[in-house]
Amino acid sequence: MDIWEKTGFSVRDKYIFLSAVAAGPIWVAMDFFVNTMHIPGDEAIATALTVFILAGIFTGRYLAELLLIRFKDLQRLTFLITAIFIVAGIVLFSQLAFPFEGSAAVHLLLSWVPFTITLMSLGMLIKVVRAIGRNELMEARSQAAHNKSELHLLQSQLSPHFLFNTLNNLYGLSITQHEKIPPLLLKLSDLLRYSVYDASETFVPLKEEQTYIDNYIEFEKIRIGDRLVLTNDIEKVVDPAVKIAPMLLIIFIENAFKHSKNTADENIHIEISLKTWQNLILFSIKNSRSIAAKKETILDKNSGFGLVNVKKRLELLYPGSHELKIEETDTSYLVILRLNAK
Structure with a gap:
């Protein structure tokens, strides 16, 4: 049983709780970033960025749920999402380190688009990795139950096998x-x-x-x-x-x-x-x-x-x-x- 089920939390309550816990550190990091960039209205922008980050991550988790329905090979799916996450992160880091001086449209394309893709990929990666862990746990439990059942069957066969051999010996001795x-x-x-x-x-x-x-x-x-x-x-x-x-x-x-x-x-x-x-x-x-x-x-x-x-x-x-x-x-x-x- 999941820990959330034990405490009576619904899925919605779980997401609200996790969002509230993650929002604090993310807001502090965004506020520090905005202050470093000397952007006015730092608190409002930090709040907007925090909401945007959380929305991107949870959108990625939702997309991962849709992908999990179609794709059975979770290992390959994880590799694909990780590759997208790394590429988008590299593009975003390059744009932050060496900002593009051209048109605003290209600047938007080279900064906010990879930023959005990175957030969604991160959410997808978290969901898929958790699904892999859950599947491995279910397989391990299933294998353990199978082994336990097989072991009990093997152990239950020992006494009849021994008794069968012994009675055969006793029959021969009873005659001679x-x-x-x-x-x-x-x-x-x-x-x-x-x-x-x-x-x-x-x-x-x-x-x-x-x-x-x-x-x-x-x-x-x-x-x-x-x-x-x-x-x-x-x-x-x-x-x-x-x-x-x-x-x-x-x-x-x-x-x-x-x-x-x-x-x-x-x-x-x-x-x-x-x-x-x-x-x-x-x-x-x-x-x-x-x-x-x-x-x-x-x-x-x-x-x-x-x-x-x-x-x-x-x-x-x-x-x-x-x-x-x-x-x-x-x-x-x-x-x-x-x-x-x-």
């Missing part, structure tokens, strides 16, 4: 190792509570995200059992001021466990590192894999959803302040992420 189901359901309850309720904010304390990651790792330890060889180098963060986007890192951790389960080796090797340094969050995860697991990933139509989701969230939440590197071989998959802490 049903004794693991009760403790897994307890861990799953904690995980879902965080993803549904606690992760609704745009940014959360990193220590809360670490607790969620720890619960997920414990969940996978129960599910995989002795086959898992885990190197866990997660630095404990206690400062609640260090924040991160919720469920951002868990996508990479979940993928590491999911895509390493079919490795040809007897054991599943996963290395996780999470550290903070100055204002940076440094995360890396590496998991073993096999060609069979790679083929399964390609055939799985949902396999790329999490990675696409997290890349979009990084672009929206950490524009220009993150670096994601993924290295993939037939036997391993490595993710390195650096981002600025919020």
Whole structure:
């Protein structure tokens, strides 16, 4: 909302107020100019010049409104008006510095005409520049609203995606190792509570995200059992001021466990590192894999959803302040992420 609308001013009241505020300094400047030129009746002439200047500026603003209806390219229109303003100003300054000694008609043409054009161009320039600023502000607000809507959509997709993958795993275990189901359901309850309720904010304390990651790792330890060889180098963060986007890192951790389960080796090797340094969050995860697991990933139509989701969230939440590197071989998959802490 415009400041004038907040105070109850109409458009007419706004222009009257601005004219009254500008009239004082302009009158003082014109009175000084008339006195310098030793013209009699200085106060009356200064008043007339002040009215003329204000009328020229507001006439230029009105003409700019008419031009804005026709011309969409405001940048070119601004350039054109500025060029006219500069040329008219140069002609006017030249005439004042070196007055023409010929006929009165030519003198009028070389002084008052460029003076009038300069005033109107100034009014047009003010109007167009303000319109450009207003358009940029509206575009920025529209883009921010779009980004916020897209971000909420991406965040709302995380919990169903996680739940879908987890239920698939539980189904397999219920057939072959049903004794693991009760403790897994307890861990799953904690995980879902965080993803549904606690992760609704745009940014959360990193220590809360670490607790969620720890619960997920414990969940996978129960599910995989002795086959898992885990190197866990997660630095404990206690400062609640260090924040991160919720469920951002868990996508990479979940993928590491999911895509390493079919490795040809007897054991599943996963290395996780999470550290903070100055204002940076440094995360890396590496998991073993096999060609069979790679083929399964390609055939799985949902396999790329999490990675696409997290890349979009990084672009929206950490524009220009993150670096994601993924290295993939037939036997391993490595993710390195650096981002600025919020």
